[in-house]
């Protein structure tokens with residue numbers, strides 16, 4: 185991933201924004217944070233955005249603000265970044281993992297319906313690789329069961345499903361602006377998106393030691409505020425996000441053409457009704473580890489997201505279904521391969537990737 189391509193386009197704006205923040209010494213929760221929160225809320229089609237220190241905190245604070253805690257069970261897909269499950273545990277809940285669908289590796293709605301128990305208080309649908317799962321169907325399942333639906337929207341800035349934006353599903357969504365995300369900061373940053381004034385208010389208090397900012401602390405919270413310098417970067421990038429996502433979509437089309445009928449490679453699929461924003465371009469191949477090694481030896485920055493499903497991570501092994509328990513996610517974990525994808529990737533770079541991939545296949 186080449187983040188300098190993006191930086192070159194915003195360098196002047198970032199420099200003058202940084203100078204203004206420094207001249208006002210408003211480094212934490214300053215004016216740029218408030219403006220970014222308004223702009224990102226509007227972009228995501230929700231009433232409230234609360235900036236926090238990172239995406240993991242965003243999910244923990246969203247869960248806590250929604251009333252999830254000790255004794256509650258939260259259903260999470262096994263194939264996500266560990267932070268989705270980690271945040272639920274940090275909020276005091278236990279995690280129940282469910283499998284994904286074979287085609288897109290998104291949370292399997294039928295498994296969620298079957299997994300809901302009297303202890304279940306919430307389900308987290310995860311936007312994966314740049315597309316939104318069947319959140320509409322998940323909402324029907326959670327509504328019928330009387331449990332909350334939340335969204336992990338870290339990988340889908342600007343995506344939509346049937347015209348509805350990522351981050352607008354469920355009672356609240358958490359997102360990350362880790363540098364490599366479609367909307368990435370220059371360090372750690374995250375946000376909670378919600379239509380609920382009560383949840384927004386609770387997250388605002390939790391991110392700032394539980395208080396209102398005037399040294400009154402009716403409850404305790406965390407130090408999880410968003411830095412003004414990060415908000416400057418995020419505001420500059422947000423203005424260009426749609427066109428950068430369009431570039432990603434064109435690059436995805438080019439990959440699809442270049443991969444053509446290359447035997448042994450399964451290209452990614454997009455769910456009907458989805459606008460995919462290609463955070464990652466994930467193909468499936470046999471003997472993935474050998475292919476990956478050969479690609480890296482050829483100078484191609486391929487990756488794997490993620491090589492071990494969360495229920496098989498040592499930290500979760502004892503509390504999950506164990507090996508063989510979630511076969512679709514486990515099979516995907518050994519076959520998935522993320523090809524280089526970023527706005528500004530050139531046709532010749534993509535041709536090089538596909539040539540190297542063709543040679544690397546075994």
Ligand SMILES: Cc1ncc(COP(=O)(O)O)c(C=O)c1O
Pocket residue numbers: 238239240241264265267268310311336338339359360361362372373374
């Ligand atoms: C799906 C998902 N959830 C949560 C996170 C956690 O975000 P952060 O690294 O900002 O804590 C990330 C990204 O890193 C992610 O991709």
